[in-house]
Amino acid sequence: MTSVQMSAKDELLEQFLDYASRGDLATISSMISHSSQLLNESGRQGWTALMLAARNGHFDVVKALLLNGCNKDLMNKSGQTAHDIAKFWGHRHIARFLSSSGDGTLNGILPSNKPPENESYFSREYLNRMSDKRTDTEWLSAKQASSETVFIVFYNLDPFVKTEQEEMNEIQSKLKLYRFGRDSVKDVLEKSDTVVVFLGVEKRECTTSSPVLKEDGLIAWFALNTRENPTENLKVTASNSFFLTGPMPRLLMLNEDEAGIIAQARSVLAWHNRYSFCPTCGGKTKVDEGGYKRTCLTEGCRSLQGIHNTCYPRVDPVVIMLVLHPDGNRCLLGRKKAFPPGMFSCLAGFIEPGESIENAVRREVFEESGVTVGPVQYISCQPWPMPSSLMIGCFAVAESTDIKVDNNEIEDARWFTRQEVIDALVNGKQAFFSMPPRQAIAHYLVKHWIV
Known part of the structure; x- marks a missing residue:
């Protein structure tokens, strides 16, 4: 009687293991519902259903077995776990799942290793933003008047750029921001529709060969934007220069350093372009804090009380x-x-x-x-x-x-x-x-x- 019962049990186990090996999820689920004892039973060479499913890449079966309480830490006679088997046979998604998921969730599909910190295009910080200087109107005025200061110019949010030939390939060229001096943009600065934004100062390492700079030694950068074409008011010396029209995909042609500058300048200037008037009361506003705030000129406006996100550049x-x-x-x-x-x-x-x-x-x-x-x-x-x-x-x-x-x-x-x-x-x-x-x-x- 006992030998017959054992034989029936062994036959049921063999069927269960075979269905796991073939990836028959419906039958596996049905058999588990009738007999959960099959989950951690092993057949030849100590292989469990989880190991066989992992060996053959049947993720749905692996997931179902774990959800029903299968022990993923069991080893076969070769000392291998289901994770080891999945890894050996190249089923990386199942290996990750088994190594990081103890509760049967789908987290194992996600890479367990965090990627290195990525400095993406548009994210490089070429400038020190010096945000503490945005409220220092005297310092900002002095920098705007300095001959060392760099100005970049936009016309309807399109930057003024120039082309430079690559040294190794004369056919290939790249775009760079055109860096204007104070005298070259003087007339544009005086136009009533020009918006001026302080971007920051150049990050510089002090070396014996560094040039001697006036004032505090900081080279400031400002971005200008006008709604009328400022070409006639600009002093341009390079012939291969122009306004770069259309943001995509042409902005992707800038080098990594200047892409970060564009991301900062264009985003803030775009905000000014859309928020000329107070979003709270509709009144006129003025530019404050180096271009990082708009203040309503209407006395008693609610935007003048407390901090409001309508007053500052939005992201x-x-x-x-x-x-x-x-x-x-x-x-x-x-x-x-x-x-x-x-x-x-x-x-x-x-x-x-x-x-x-x-x-x-x-x-x-x-x-x-x-x-x-x-x-x-x-x-x-x-x-x-x-x-x-x-x-x-x-x-x-x-x-x-x-x-x-x-x-x-x-x-x-x-x-x-x-x-x-x-x-x-x-x-x-x-x-x-x-x-x-x-x-x-x-x-x-x-x-x-x-x-």
């Missing part, structure tokens, strides 16, 4: 996320109608008032693609001066995989395999789809995922 937080498939080997990318042909990118959207980063990621992904998201992990951020956003880059793990685009914000969304993404990054236009340029945080997120 609009935007979540941009790479959504990872539950199998860990695919990611979700979408395309807007305005994108160049064939280009796909990460989904993105503005954070709403009273909303956390994580909830904004989940809401935006669902609204745009119909995919529900679970765990969210912050990766990096990037200033984006079009006109004044802060792109907050995240990874997110999908809990559903069916796609239904909204057709308003995006026209298409698809799951792409890791290899397809690698081909797009490596081969560029030769691949069947393309990615955003390297200067965009979407490019960085995808690149970090595939490494």
Whole structure:
């Protein structure tokens, strides 16, 4: 009687292990509901169902086994855990899941290693902002009058730039901000519609070869913006200079140092361009604190009492996320109608008032693609001066995989395999789809995922 019972038990276990090895989630779930004792039973060579599922890359089965209380720390006769087996057979997403998830959640899909701190395009701090000097009107006036001061000029938020040939390649050229002196912009400074913003001072290392500077030795930078073409009032010596019209993709052609200056200057100037009048009462305002505040001129306006965000430059937080498939080997990318042909990118959207980063990621992904998201992990951020956003880059793990685009914000969304993404990054236009340029945080997120 005992031998017959043991034989039936062994046969049931063999079936259970076979279904786990083949990835039959429905049958596995049904068998667990009738007999949870099968979870940690082992067959030949001490292999459990979890080990077999990990060996064959069946993520859904691994997840179901853990959710039902399977012991992931058991070892086979070779001293291997399910994690060791998944890692050996190249199922990195399952290995990460087993190493970081003790409760059966989807967190294991997210990379366990934090990326190195990323100095993204538009984020390099070439200048010391010296915010304590913004209320020192005497110091600011002295700097505006100094012959050492650098001025950069914008016309309707388009910067004045010049081209410089690369030393190693005469055909290739790069754009640099045109650095004006005080005398070259004197007439523009005196125009009534010119907005002046103090950007900061150059970060300088004191060496024996450093030039002797007047006053306090600090070289200040100011940004000017006019709504009327100031070309006739500028003193320009370089022939290869012009206003760089259209922010995208031309602003991405600037070097890394000056991209950071553009991000600061253009964002603040764009705020002035949109908030000429008091948002509280509609009255006229004046520029204060070196360009970092607008003060209402209407006596008794509520904006003059306390601190109001309508008085200071605004930054609009935007979540941009790479959504990872539950199998860990695919990611979700979408395309807007305005994108160049064939280009796909990460989904993105503005954070709403009273909303956390994580909830904004989940809401935006669902609204745009119909995919529900679970765990969210912050990766990096990037200033984006079009006109004044802060792109907050995240990874997110999908809990559903069916796609239904909204057709308003995006026209298409698809799951792409890791290899397809690698081909797009490596081969560029030769691949069947393309990615955003390297200067965009979407490019960085995808690149970090595939490494």
